[in-house]
């Protein structure tokens with residue numbers, strides 16, 4: 001199986017998103033997948049020009065000359081796409097949204113009715129593509145992922161992709177801290193790896209692995225205290241503690 005993965009954290013391999021992406025993709029590789037990973041921050045992707053040229057002037061091709069030229073054939077070949085992103089202002093990061101906007105050449109301009117809804121047909125209707133979302137966020141609660149998951153599900157419907165599931169890590173900063181300080185959290189990383197294997201074997205992630213990846217790492221009150229203390233320490237160094245709780 002060909003897997004195309006994007007990590008859209010500006011911190012790339014040093015970030016908390018990578019802590020889940022790395023074992024997930026490792027699990028997929030161990031099941032025999034050919035995995036290609038791109039960091040969106042390293043890609044040269046200009047914003048969509050919005051002129052519909054890829055529909056009406058050069059059908060199926062974008063007129064812009066950047067890394068999307070290299071990526072579009074990969075998108076069309078991939079049997080599974082993994083989108084990894086931290087939550088930024090209640091959604092995906094800008095580099096990922098910018099990239100997904102540029103996938104428009106893969107669909108036809110016409111309107112058709114699909115499941116009682118107006119959509120565009122795929123240029124490759126016989127091809128089945130599964131999509132996996134990997135995300136982490138700074139706030140403590142799971143509901144911080146709701147806008148992002150809703151958005152990703154909508155993107156999948158629009159693009160004729162199957163949404164195969166999500167690995168969601170709330171208070172993701174705690175995961176990074178625990179990994180760096182040797183505090184036991186291996187069950188979370190193992191569940192991410194096992195989820196990768198499940199996606200290849202069964203096309204979905206089990207409830208058990210999703211729950212383990214999202215499990216509480218630290219009580220809410222403790223997390224708030226630790227986060228505030230670390231910001232206070234950083235600002236103390238600048239002599240700017242005004243406004244701290």
Ligand SMILES: Cc1cc2nc3c(=O)[nH]c(=O)nc-3n(C[C@H](O)[C@H](O)[C@H](O)COP(=O)(O)O)c2cc1C
Nearest residue numbers: 009015016017086087088089090137138139144172
């Ligand atoms: C510009 C910006 C916006 C953010 N917005 C949110 C947000 O809306 N909700 C949230 O829970 N965390 C938010 N965060 C926190 C990140 O999701 C969190 O730090 C995450 O662990 C970063 O993942 P990474 O290390 O892979 O980049 C934001 C961080 C930044 C830098």
